[in-house]
Amino acid sequence: MNGPHDLGGQHGFGPVAPEKDEPTFHAEWEKRALGLTLSCGAFGAWTIDESRHARENIPPATYLSASYYEIWLRALQTLLERHGFASTKELASGVMTGPGATPKRVLKADMVEGVLAKGGPCDRPAAGPAIYKPGDRVRTRNFNPETHTRLPRYVRGRVGTVEAVQGSFVFPDDNAHGKGENPQWVYTVVFDAAEIWGEGAQKGLTVSIDAWESYLEPA
């Protein structure tokens, strides 16, 4: 979707504001928001792709004025409600009114180390061989789905060069919507800045993305 999250190349956000000696967290609630997001992710009820799409669907004005942990929290509430773990009323009041969906697992303290160390690998065998090889010229497709995609707007319809075949991975555009993992080959595709930004592009700049095979066409 062409949502507020797709920020590459936008202007007007001002300077980057690095904070000297930044702490891991800036408030107690950030710690709990992180832990809640990871704990609820462990239910096994939704995928990382669905989580990302829930964040992208936050209304633009809210998304752009929220801190990232607030974005996570808003998306988490959406997911909890969508999957029947909590009702709108419960989320608004904080008070339990009845039972809800049962998760595949509840993350207990003694499971945390193992779960974090294992992570969630998302490489999967592809149905066929990779179409492209390093050195191939490719053009990214120009599409504007209202659904989830990981092809940013700033590199749609652009010609670049395949630099590496990175393996085959779960296809987020399908997986975010419960349409299956449908793994595809992923390529690192590199673009000259002038191809993306045209006049005034910074000299000596290249930008790469990691693109699923169906994002690409031969150029």
Place this chain on the structure above:
Amino acid sequence: MHDHDNHDHHHHGNEFSDMQARVKALETLLTAKGLIDPKAIDAIVETYETKIGPRNGARVVAKAWADAEFAQWLKDDATAAIASLGYTGRQGEHMRAVFNTPETHNLVVCTLCSCYPWSVLGLPPVWYKAPAYRSRAVIDPRGVLAEFGLALPEGQAIRVWDSTAELRYLVIPERPEGTEGFSEEQLAELVSRDAMIGTAIALEAA
């Protein structure tokens, strides 16, 4: 450096206490429903405050500087090479190491969200997740680097890696001059978090 209260980060008292209340209410609700274990949250927080952070990545870089075989392994199979040091797991499942050279400086961003190599760098800083960095890293990286106080040599190219898939990138900065004979521990001291994102270079040897 800018005061972080000014950008992307809402430290205003009301908003802060509002978030505190909302998160507390959610944790209370989910605990009552038996869906979460507050002690698991404590364990997650402790992990990222004390065990998983940029010191992990600095050890990877130091070893790559000190050990050519390890550096080659890192180029060929970063996930396995990094795992050999004990760093695995969430948001580090599929690692790639990109090496700075005199010709090219590497810079990592996630324009679409906040993808970041947690297993070696820990949780991302606020600026990495905020719109200013995500919007400008791909169009004005030299301007962004200037805001970090970094001016690259004229003629050094910039390669920006937008983490749009599940690969997570670790920048291996160039080894500073005058560090011959340094131990890996001494070398690791010269590697900041920002140098492994690409918004800095390695520190000079003291």
